[in-house]
Amino acid sequence: MSTATINPVLEPVKAPPGYVANRAILTGGSRQVTVLALIAVAIVLPFVLGEYRLFQATQVLIFAVAILGLNILTGYNGQISVGHSAFLAMGAYATAILGIEFGMPYWLAIPTSGLICLGFGFLFGFPALRLQGFYLALATFSLAVALPQLLRYKGIEQWTGGVQGLFVDKPAVPAGLPVTPDQWIYFVTLFVTIALFWAAWNLVRGPVGRAVIALRDHEVAAEVMGIRASIFKSLTFGVSAMYTGIAGSLSALSIQFVAPDSFHMFVSVTLLVGAVVGGVATIWGAFLGALFVVFIPNVAEQISSNATWAVYGAFLLLVIYLMPNGMAGGLEDLFRRLRARAPGR
Amino acid sequence: MDLFIHQLFTGLSNGAIYASMALAIVMIFRTTNLKNFAQGEMAMFSAFIAWWMLGLGVPYWIAFFITIAVSFVIGVLAERILIRPVMNAPLLSILIVFFGIFVILHSLAGWIFGYEVKVFPSPFPEEAVFGTYITNHELGTIAIVGAMLLAIYAFLNFTKTGLAMRGVAENQASCKLVGINVNWMLGLGWGLAAAIGAVAGMLIAPVVYLDPSMMSGVLIYGFAGAILGGIDNPWGAVVGSLILGVVENLLGTYVIETELRLSVALVLIIAILLIRPNGIFGRTIVSRV
Structure with missing residues (x-):
């Protein structure tokens, strides 16, 4: 494979935000085996875990989707966002309001919430084109600060429930399936997570992904090659918001409750921590980051x-x-070192 | 009219605090191109150190200057121990290191000194000298910050070390070639920023009361002020913060409820940034392709 010889000297020392060259931990067949094994474990998991552990597992998946969304924007496109808790809130509230006001079933509310966030994200990404780096961070941060206050606002209380928030019905288990509601929401989350990770994996490796990465690495050069920066960057913002919005939708269904205080700007920082600790511009990093932000606070306590x-x-x-x-x-470095040490290479 | 003048001065006084935070942020940004999100918590910790000394019976002004000195040393050490090892890591990783420092200081302050809100004394007498227009603490705040700005201006413009620091901000490689100790200048920048933050922390503590969360709002305003004025321009950052302090206060008095003040201030800033992406006084960044 082409990843066999990577000269550490050639690795960029001071790279643009989120720069990680496209490298894979595992390649070809071994990757497929690993992924299938992980999915198998994930399917067995709800039948061996207790109620609380299962809730945590669901949270890990939800955070993984949200962090992946942020990673698409910050890691692959280099646009730093400290405001993704706003999209999490939008997705969650959209699901709650669609269910309560319009009686929409959850399986339709999840993608609809995602599309709503896609639209908002695209619209927010458009003015954000003028802003870069920390100016963009401030703009997104403002969004994260302003949205919970807006949700508390008295004028729209009849829809948002104001400070009290809204209660959401837990998705009903389809008739005939021998699972509890907690297990069912886990499986719904797992299904959505797998679908979104698969989509992201394909997105970043395809022509669109290459365009998005090119814009991160050198915007002028990318534009010269015919990539429309404005469209691609706004769209990336939209897709990223959609991922995080769907995560918000899932969290509303799993916690059965939405309130402005659940989407404090601190959540945005948590997502960013997850993205960076997991590994920026990596798909699996989002999962590792989610494990970190869900479990390390418990360990610390x-x-x-x-x-x-x-x-x-x-x-x-x-x-x-x-x-x-x-x-x-870090894992990938470890793998490479192990592989280099293995005999017969 | 009296209310207007009073709110104007309150805004200026708040703006002066934001300006100190903004200046601390700019200090570090100019030398290392990093924005220190932990600056507010460093200032909070400094205020706690001062509070602890005052509790031991140390006179206010002695505690004031000892705190500044201690904060300076902490700032230099933070750069040496925590920041330098990751200077070559990706920008986002450094950001997370700042966040780590943020939560560690926040949690340590709560653990050592307690989370309950504490009264922090003002060094200025209670009875107002200028009637209803301005309280003594506000006047004192403006005076101390003004004096501090003058001192920093003098240091940067009229001393050899100040010149070296400005040089490091412009071009580190050239500075190394002419024999400036760049590492020491970076540490000095952090020390100065921590000292400036300490002053801001001690001056705002009597107003917002002392607790581990006291600087979060102030830091946001400081950042906003710095970005509004132009983050690469110390004096722009000061002017931006003052404007922000006044506008925020007047808006809160006349137009909107206090709770929404922060949101409105931030929205205003974004509106300005959309028109002038590098801040009001910032340089346009021109990159060579």
Whole structure:
């Protein structure tokens, strides 16, 4: 494979935000086997886990989708967003309102919420074209700060439920299936997650993905080659918002409740932490990042209940110091070292 | 009219605090091209150090200057120990390191000093000298920040070290060639930023009260002010912060409810950024293709 000789000297030292060259941990057949094995484990999981662990597993999948959405924008397109909690909120509220006001079934509400977020994301991405780097970060951050306040606003309380929020019905288990509602929402989430990861995997490797990456690495050069920056960047924003919006929709269904306080701007930072710790511009990194942001706070609390977040921060620094390219990058280095050491190469 | 003048001065006083935060942010940005999201928590921690010393019975102004000195040292050490090892990592990773510092300081402050809200004394007498127009603390804040800005201006423009620091901000490679210790200048930038932040923390603490979350709003305004004025221009950042302080306060008084103030301020900034993407006084970035 072409990844056999990678000269570490040629790796960029000071790369643009989120730069990671397109490299794969596993290749060809072994990758397919790994993915299928993981899916098999994921299907067995709800039958062996307790109720709380199952809820956590669902949360991991939801975070993985949300982080993947952010990764498409920040990792592959180089647009830093500190405002993705806003799209999470939009997706969640869209699902809640569609269900309550219009009686829409959940399986239709999930994609509809995604499309609504796609539209908003595209519209937000358009003015964001003028902004780069930290100016964009500030603009998206404003969105994250403003949206919960808007959701609390009295004028639209009859739809959003104001400070109290809204209750969402848990998806009913289809008749005849021997699973509990908790297991069912897990399977719904798992199905959506697999579909979206598969779509993202294909998207970033196809011509659209190459255009998006080219715009990140050198916008002028990409434009000279005929890539329309405005359309592609806005669309990336839209797709990214759609992913995160669908994650929001799933979280509304799994928690059965939406409220403005669930979408504090801190959630945006959590998503960014997940994306970076997992590995920017990697598909699997989103999954690793989701594991980190769901489980490490628990681990930190067990280590010290007084200074939980200090321990969390220490974990964060540790990961970045040991693996500057995130866990996906770190694992991949490990694999390469092991492969280099293996005899017969 | 009295209300207007009073709110104008309150806005200027708040703006002065935002300006100190903005200046601290610009200090680090100019030398390392990084925006320190943990600046607010560093300032908060400094304010706690001052509070602890005041509790031990140290006179206010002695505690004030010791805190500045301690914060300076902490800033230099933070650059040495935490930031330098990741200087070559991708930008986003460095961002997460800042976030790590943010949560660690926040959590440590809560653990050591407690999360309950504390009263932080103002060094200025209670009874107003200028009637209803401006409180003494507001006046004192404006005066101290003004003096600090003058001192920094003098340092950057009239001392050899200041010249070296400006040089490092412009071109690190050339500075190395003429024998400037670039590493030390980067550390110095962090130390100065921490010291400036400490002043801001101690001045805002009597107004917003002391607790681990006190700087979050201030930091956002400081950032917004810096970006509004132009993040590569220290004096633009100061002017931007002052404008922001006044506009935010007047808006909160006359137009909208206090809760929405932050949102409205941010929306205004975005509107301005859409017209002038590099801030009001910022340089347009021209890149060679």
